[in-house]
Amino acid sequence: MSDPSYVITAQCEDRPGIVHALSSVLVDRDMNIDECQQFGDPLTGRFFIRARVHGPADQDALSECLEPVAERFGMTWGLWPAAQPMRALVMVSGLGHCLSDLLYRQQAGSLPIDIVGVGSNHLTFAAMAAAHDVPFHHIPVTVETKASAEARLLELVDEYDVELVVLARYMQVLSDDLCRALAGRAINIHHSFLPSFKGARPYHQAHARGVKLIGATAHYVTPDLDEGPIIEQDTARIDHGYRAEAMVVAGRDVETQVLARAITWHAEHRVFINGSSTVVLR
Numbered sequence: 001m002s003d004p005s006y007v008i009t010a011q012c013e014d015r016p017g018i019v020h021a022l023s024s025v026l027v028d029r030d031m032n033i034d035e036c037q038q039f040g041d042p043l044t045g046r047f048f049i050r051a052r053v054h055g056p057a058d059q060d061a062l063s064e065c066l067e068p069v070a071e072r073f074g075m076t077w078g079l080w081p082a083a084q085p086m087r088a089l090v091m092v093s094g095l096g097h098c099l100s101d102l103l104y105r106q107q108a109g110s111l112p113i114d115i116v117g118v119g120s121n122h123l124t125f126a127a128m129a130a131a132h133d134v135p136f137h138h139i140p141v142t143v144e145t146k147a148s149a150e151a152r153l154l155e156l157v158d159e160y161d162v163e164l165v166v167l168a169r170y171m172q173v174l175s176d177d178l179c180r181a182l183a184g185r186a187i188n189i190h191h192s193f194l195p196s197f198k199g200a201r202p203y204h205q206a207h208a209r210g211v212k213l214i215g216a217t218a219h220y221v222t223p224d225l226d227e228g229p230i231i232e233q234d235t236a237r238i239d240h241g242y243r244a245e246a247m248v249v250a251g252r253d254v255e256t257q258v259l260a261r262a263i264t265w266h267a268e269h270r271v272f273i274n275g276s277s278t279v280v281l282r
């Protein structure tokens with residue numbers, strides 16, 4: 001049986017010798033580097049690296065040899081089995097195209113996540129979740145129940161050992177406290193090419209403005225609505241013949257593809273938050 005693969009990520013203040021130090025301890029353990037990307041940001045002075053390795057050392061042995069290097073360079077680092085899917089909770093409101101796409105991609109084995117639950121403020125997609133043998137959690141949200149609804153979401157995160165919360169057209173603004181609790185592990189798909197057209201009805205804003213391109217943006221969720229670090233974006237060309245409703249339809253494909261790419265890169269530990277932006281090593 002071939003040796004298991006592991007993903008190593010690290011970030012630290014940039015200086016000479018980081019790659020040499022990491023590769024040296026891996027070679028000492030007969031580990032092969034199958035993939036490696038790094039980036040040094042001259043503006044922030046930060047260095048980011050991701051490597052996929054395989055060889056005789058198991059996770060504990062790898063962790064043991066990497067710890068001294070991490071100490072020496074003051075790294076924030078991580079180590080994961082490369083084949084381990086990320087446990088995800090998908091939140092949805094009234095539109096199910098992103099949820100349906102994620103459930104299909106996971107079932108087809110083309111998304112490195114394990115959807116352990118679907119949560120919604122509506123009952124609309126209970127049957128879709130059941131059809132994919134995924135537990136469904138109805139969490140109604142009103143002004144009065146918002147705090148208890150958010151507490152229930154965090155309960156699910158704990159109960160199911162969730163590593164990633166996906167807002168797959170979940171149309172509730174999360175509180176600052178919830179955003180802090182989910183910092184760096186909640187991804188939203190916004191149905192516009194940010195920073196244009198923030199808010200709940202971007203396609204109608206886009207139609208009113210007369211744009212020729214529509215788009216979608218996957219970003220980490222922060223207290224500032226639609227301002228989180230961007231992971232992925234894409235666009236589609238439209239023209240004067242598109243009314244807002246047609247834009248909504250054309251935008252669905254862009255939203256599903258952008259969200260799937262962003263989730264894949266995050267779940268493969270390729271995305272690093274770098275101030276108000278991201279570094280995506282792929």
Ligand SMILES: Nc1nc2c(c(=O)[nH]1)N[C@@H](CN(C=O)c1ccc(C(=O)N[C@@H](CCC(=O)O)C(=O)O)cc1)CN2
Pocket residue numbers: 167170171172173174175176179188189190191198199200221222223224225226227228
């Ligand atoms: N703290 C954050 N919460 C959420 C974000 C975010 O970036 N930070 N993204 C949204 C998704 N979203 C746009 O992509 C969005 C969702 C909802 C609204 C909004 O104004 N909602 C109204 C209610 C609308 C309704 O019930 O249909 C509201 O909450 O008062 C704007 C943008 C997800 N959450």
